[in-house]
Amino acid sequence: MFELDPQFVENLLLSKQVLSFSSYFHPSLVSLYLEIAKKEAQIFLxxxxxxxxxxxxxxxxxxxTLVQFEHVSLYLFPKDSxxxxxxxxxxxFLLTILPQVKFFEHESLFSSEPQALKWGTDLFSYLQKEAVPVSAKTNPIIL
Incomplete structure (x- = not known):
């Protein structure tokens, strides 16, 4: 339940560009994002x-360390999701939703189909429009 899916980890580490939105914290993602950033992949978080x-x-x-990379962009999502x-x-493309009645459980949809990547990119773009960029210049208190 708390382990990341091996297929997700393997594919994430091979990615050249990562668009990621998260409303839950998973400690394993910290080291994964750092590893990807060190490979100079473009990351929008x-x-x-x-x-x-x-x-x-x-x-x-x-x-x-992560926010110092020039190819890493960080955003704050100011709403509930x-x-x-x-x-x-x-x-x-990975979409993870939380059920309404159960805690500590989730459902995920994983696809590598081009149509899914397009749909996921469109969804991420929508979320990004609602988010606030975070940088030392725009939000020094956050950093």
Missing amino acids: ILTEPVLKRFKADYSESFQ KLAGVTVTDRF
Whole structure:
């Protein structure tokens, strides 16, 4: 339940571009995003406020390292979300939703079909329009 899907991890590590939205915190993603950033993959990361605060508080050094990469863009999603996560790369699309009545469970849809990548990119673009860019210049308090 708390382990990342091996197919997700394998494909994420091979991706050249990562578009990711998350309204839940998973500690394993911290090291994965750092590893991908070190490979110079383009990363666009949208986090809800609780996730951003936890990432910064519990993994401060990793957080600061990640945001220093020029090819990493960080955004704050200022609203509540019914989506747990959206990840779109040049290799796959993963949509994760939370059921209304069960806690600590989720349902995920994984696809590498071109139509799914397009749909996932469109969904991410919508979320990005609702998000606020986070940088040392625009939001120094957050960083």
